[in-house]
Amino acid sequence: xxxxxxxxxxxxxxxxxxxxxxxxxxxxxxxxxxxxxxxxxxxxxxxxxxxxxxxxxxxxxxxxxxxxxxxxxxxxxxxxxxxxxxxxxxxxxxxxxxxxxxxxxxxxxxxxxx
Amino acid sequence: xxxxxxxxxxxxxxxxxxxxxxxxxxxxxxxxxxxxxxxxxxxxxxxxxxxxxxxxxxxxxxxxxxxxxxxxxxxxxxxxxxxxxxxxxxxxxxxxxxxxxxxxxxxxxxx
Numbered sequence: 001x002x003x004x005x006x007x008x009x010x011x012x013x014x015x016x017x018x019x020x021x022x023x024x025x026x027x028x029x030x031x032x033x034x035x036x037x038x039x040x041x042x043x044x045x046x047x048x049x050x051x052x053x054x055x056x057x058x059x060x061x062x063x064x065x066x067x068x069x070x071x072x073x074x075x076x077x078x079x080x081x082x083x084x085x086x087x088x089x090x091x092x093x094x095x096x097x098x099x100x101x102x103x104x105x106x107x108x109x110x111x112x113x114x
Numbered sequence: 115x116x117x118x119x120x121x122x123x124x125x126x127x128x129x130x131x132x133x134x135x136x137x138x139x140x141x142x143x144x145x146x147x148x149x150x151x152x153x154x155x156x157x158x159x160x161x162x163x164x165x166x167x168x169x170x171x172x173x174x175x176x177x178x179x180x181x182x183x184x185x186x187x188x189x190x191x192x193x194x195x196x197x198x199x200x201x202x203x204x205x206x207x208x209x210x211x212x213x214x215x216x217x218x219x220x221x222x223x224x225x
Contacts, residue, residue, distance in 0.1 A: 004156070035215075042217035043157070043202065058212065090156050102147060103204075103213060105156025 002026050006091050006106035013081045013113045021076040021109050023091030031094045032074035033058075033103065034066060036087040043090065049074055081113045117141060118205055118216035126222040127193055135188045135219045137203035144206050146186045147213065148177055151200040160188075193223045 004025045013019055025032065034046040045058030047066040055066050063085060065077045074093075078085060088110050092103040119138045127133055137146070145164045149157035161170050163179035163186060170177045174197075176189040190197055200220050204213040 033212075040217060043204075043215040045212060045214075048212060092156070102159040102162065103149075103157070105158070107155050 004091055004093055004104050004106035006089075006109050008109060009107070010110045011112070013078075013111065015082060015113060017081050017113075018077070018079050019081065019111075020078075021089055021091075021111075022073070023075065023106060024073045025091075025093040025104070026072065027093060027104060028071070029093035029095055029104070030071070031101075032068065033092040033094075034064075034074070034076045035090045035092065036060065037090060037108070038087050046076065046089075081111075083113045085111065086113045087111060117214045118203055120201075120203060120216035120219050122219060123217065124220050124222075126224065129194055129223055129225050130192050131223075133190050133193060133221070135190075135201055135221070136185070137187070137205075137216055138185045139205065140184065141205070141207060142183050144183070146179055146183075146203060146205045148186070148188055149202040149204065151202060151218075152198075157200075157202055190221075193221075195223045195225050197221060198223050 007022045030051045033048040035043045037043050044060045046064050049055045049068040052071045067075045088108045090105050090108050092105045094101045094103050121136045147162045148160040151157040161177045166183045167181045168179045174191045178187050200218045202218045204215045
């Protein structure tokens with residue numbers, strides 16, 4: 001029972017490099033999310049996808065793009081990484097249409113931009 | 115401005131003590147969730163509260179949703195080292211199913 005799987009677990013980038021964070025869920029959830037977690041800042045929503053084929057900006061979308069590849073997969077792309085994007089990134093999924101539906105998180109990608 | 119304020123930010127106690135963590139806002143939430151996160155892992159849901167005044171118990175953990183649905187508390191009785199972790203509250207406003215998270219309370223229970 002994998003749940004939400006994120007790859008890679010760790011990544012170091014130089015300023016200006018690009019990369020894509022991958023996320024896949026096997027729970028047949030409609031909604032998927034990308035959060036970043038920084039010390040003292042809590043979890044902040046970057047982008048979300050309410051259902052396959054739709055994506056919307058969250059609280060901190062600048063510098064990121066997303067792709068909802070299919071129902072299972074939701075990727076986050078950094079086109080030109082900056083040191084301010086050093087963070088732990090979490091992907092999550094939930095059922096659609098239930099306001100008290102819980103989020104199921106992956107174990108995170110720890111990204112360092114030098 | 116942080117929509118959800120959690121207090122205290124850090125808490126270090128001895129095994130067997132009781133504690134309460136608070137989650138406060140000026141906004142009304144349609145539901146509020148509590149998560150626990152352990153090092154190197156993602157947050158895991160503990161409970162969801164929906165009704166104002168609702169109280170839910172999960173073994174030694176008691177969760178309460180304020181009557182006005184603007185605040186919540188988490189009380190742990192006889193804390194154990196296994197309770198150590200980051201406790202996060204998260205709220206949904208109206209029919210918006212995007213959750214807003216507080217900054218968390220980092221709890222350390224010493225044996």
